[in-house]
Amino acid sequence: MAEIQFRYQPPTSGKHLVGLAGDFTGWEILDMNEVGGVYFLNLHIDEGRYCYKFIVDGNWIPDPDNPLTEPDPFGGFNSVLIVQETIPSRFSWEEIIQDLSLLDERKGYYVDLNRISDEQYELRFNWFPSLPADLIALIDGVSFPLYRLGITGNQEVFHCLFTCPRTFCNIKIKIQGADNILFWGAEGFSFQEDGVTPYLLELSNYPIFSVPEWVSHSVIYQIFPDRFCNGDPSNDPDFSEDYYKDCRTPPPPGEYLPAHAEYFHLVEDWYDISYLKQSPWLPEGKPDWWCFYGGDIEGVRQKLPYLKDLGVNLLYFNPLWQAKSNHKYDAADFKKVDPHFATEDEMKAFVKEAHQNGMKIILDVAFNHTGEAFWAFRDVVEKGPNSPYWLWYDWYKWPLPNPLPPDFNPREYYQCWWGIKDMPDLNYDLSRPHPAENYVRDINKAVPNRSLVNHILECVQWWLMNIDIDGFRLDIPNEVPYWFWELFRQEVRAMKPDAWLVGEIWHSGKGWVNHHYFDSVMNYAYFKDPVLEFFILGICDKKNFCARIENGLAQYPIQGIKAMMNLLGSHDTIRILELAKGDVSKVKLALLFQMTFIGAPHIYYGDEIAMLGGKDPDNRRPFNWKWEEDSVAVDLRNYYKNLIQLRLSHPLLMDGEFSFLPAPEGLLAWRRYDENHKIDIVLNYGKENNHLESISASKIIFTEGKVDHNDNSLMLYPNSAIVYIS
Incomplete structure (x- = not known):
């Protein structure tokens, strides 16, 4: 029997009824418990194979975090859970010495290659967690240490970066155990280096997955435009x-x-x-x-000195296009700045000024739906099938009743996002209904709705080239066909090669972060969720936290890892200080991990001044411009500012390798490093003083709380931390 944790995070805020049912419950619905906007249920389940579903506000849906599904009897899908008892370590060194052929069964799965640019590559080697070893890659006779990333599934993943101007290279892997040395090559494994010939890698066969280098050196600041600053009341x-x-x-x-x-x-x-x-x-x-x-672009322009002083260098805006709502996800026009934010000329002038201040701009766009006020949808509502835009939407019945009756169900008339009448879904594939169109990867297997696709790409060009923004955050991209995003990436790269594309994926984005689709994703699964559950909510232990962090590092290519949007909160989630019930010390420890971890740290506006906020829309409060009157806000903002300065002044914290370090219970320790330098971070998340011996700190560069340090030992008091060059 194994303990399984089920978790579900609704895509919409507010109060929800969430339950779980499956073979292991006799299909009886069990209530799931909410913690910080996420619903959990832990169950002890016997070994076996099971089907299950979540029940969300009465709707039976598969688990969005579980890719393993099978058809249900009703035309939908069940999620599939396979429970296995803990399996003993697969191999031991003693067994390998006796029978080296044990390692040959997965001969083709040891090496992966990721092409970063014309001549730069990432080599990964997948090893066995049960066989501890130091690994070295011998690439064309040159030694490269392989750095450990983490464990995913039954593989321990190591990697190195190398350059090669040729179209091929030869590699061997040296595996140094405690008492044994193995070599891997074209024929498999040998205890003698001359017992294997080099493995030939045809480098030209690998596509380039290019990611803008500037992203890894960014600190992101998200702005919800209506709530940041009202700089021009005349456009309210x-x-x-x-x-x-x-x-x-x-x-x-x-x-x-x-x-x-x-x-x-x-x-x-x-x-x-x-x-x-x-x-x-x-x-x-x-x-x-x-x-x-009444927040607007003029308000943001006036506060650029505030943002520059904080140290952020990338502004991420929620939608700025014209729309009916305050959040603007219900677009009325993809190709127009909302007039209550700015004119087109004012928007262009703002972007230019932000660039002059060293700040990039990315824009949130939602292309799976429009708003009901969208010009094309209004034309269809009026003209029905006679509208040239009729096929831009999936209609089931027309016309709409006027006025809408109290029991109006929009899904009886047209496909819409989560049944919300204000957000009719767009129809990309003329050969399939929604949502079946979303799973098609090959454009040749679809019938693209060319007029719709061309219009969206024209709007993308307008924002990139006319307004001159630097990339897009792509809202709910898993509800748009894969083939469209491949086309989208090609077009964006042709317009602006260094534009950043980051997808809003709440679960593993492994299938999305590659040369076909996105540079990275919002790192909910392998950053936000484990960080909040460990540091803030206390529902995740250190072992599980480290495993989840490492799982993400082992799954994504290195250029994608460096461009991950590592967030602690957003317009879709409860604010971090609210989750911490006002405990700033917990927030500070989470922030230290965020600002010293690999990837691009993200700040949701107002978090730096201790703003509170529950579920949407309470998490979208107007920015508190009286923050200087609040000592807690002043202290926390200074903490943010110092951490940002720490990060940006030490390249190792942006580009270095990452690994957790051994530490006693109550302490968490990690390292950023390369071949020549190391920065170590240790924090005390427990309730007791904690002592760490045998450390070597040549320079302390940051402390939080009470820390006692001498030549070779360290005492950390509760909620304290130290960062030092070792």
Whole structure:
């Protein structure tokens, strides 16, 4: 029997009912428990093969984090769980000495190659965790130490970087055990170096997976435009646009808004956040989804000195295109800046000024759906099949009832994202219904909706070349066909070769981070989730935390790892200080790991000044520009600032290798290093003083909390940490 943890994170915020049912429950629904917006359930399950599903607000869905599925009897899919008892170590060195042929069974799976540029490569060697060893790659006779990345599945993954100007190279691997030396080559393994011939790698066979180098040296700052700063009140929303015509009036005093009705309005007091917790026009527990605060691009421009002082150098904006909502994911026009944010000229001038201040700009775009106010959708609503844009959407029934009845179900009329009427899904493949079109990789096996695809690519070019942004964060890309993203990448690279493409993938992005699709993903699975569960929520132990971090390092190519968006929170999640229940010391330890880990650290606006916020929309509060009156905010911002400066002033923290170090329980230690230099980090996450002996610190470069250090030992008090060059 094994303990299995099931976890589910809804793509939409708010209150949800989440359950689990499967063969192991007799298909009885078990409630899952919410912790910080994520739903968990731990079960002890006997060895075997099982089918299961999540039940989310009454909808039966497969586990989005589990790629193993099989058809269910109802035309959908079940997730498949295979439970195996703990297997003893596969081989021991003693067994290998007796029978070297044990290693031959996976002869073709030891070596992987990843091409970074014309002449630069990453070599990976997959070894056995049960056979501890130091590994060296002999590439054309030159020795390269193989650095350990981590374990994924039953493979311990090591790697090195090398350059080669030729179209081929020869490699051997030297495997140094405690008492034995093995060599691997074309014929397999031998205890003698001359017992194997070099393995020939045809380098020209490997495609280049290029990722902008600037990303690994970035510190990302995410801005939700309506809530950052109102720099120009003259462009505040007045709701004069046609799409607001039926939603400008509140209900009579003492009454609630009817079903499907909306009331869009401006909050006059920037610091009044009451609407984000409870709408005066909805029943108890319902926030105000339709309030605006007037934040704009001019406000961000005015605060560029604040951002530069903080040290960030990459601004990530939630959607800036014209849309009805405050979040702008419901686009009314992909190719127009929302007029309540900026004019086109103002937007271009802002991007130019940001660039002059050393800041890149990436934009959040959602291309799986539009808004109901989108010009093409409105044309279809009016004209039906006679509209030239009829095939841009999946329609089941037309026309729409007017007015919408209280029991209106948009899915009876058209395909829409999560059944939300404001977000009709786009139709990319004329040969398949949604969502079957999403799983097609080969464009030759699809019938592309060319007019739709061409329009989206024109809009992409407008943002990249006319506005001059530096890349895109791609919203819910797994709900758009794979073949489109391959085409998208080709077109973006042709327009701007160093543009960054990062996908919003909440689970493993292994199949997405490659030369076909994205440079990297938002690192929910192998950074945010384990970091929050270990440092903030305390529901993950050190062993499990380290294993999950290493699993990500072992899965992704090195250029993708360096470009991962390592976030602790976003507009979709509860704020980190809220999760920590106001305990800033926990947040500081998580931040230290974030800022010294490999990948691009991400800051959600306001986290640096100790802003709180629960579920959406409470996590989207207006920025507190009175933060200097709050000593906690001042202290935390200084901590962020110092960590950013630490990171950017030490290239090893951006480009070096990463590994965890042995440390007593209560201490977590890790290293950033190359062949010649090392930076070590140790923190005390426990409740007791903790002592670490036999350290060698030539220079202490950062401390947090109370730390006692002498020539060869270290005492860390609770919630303290030290960073030193060793």
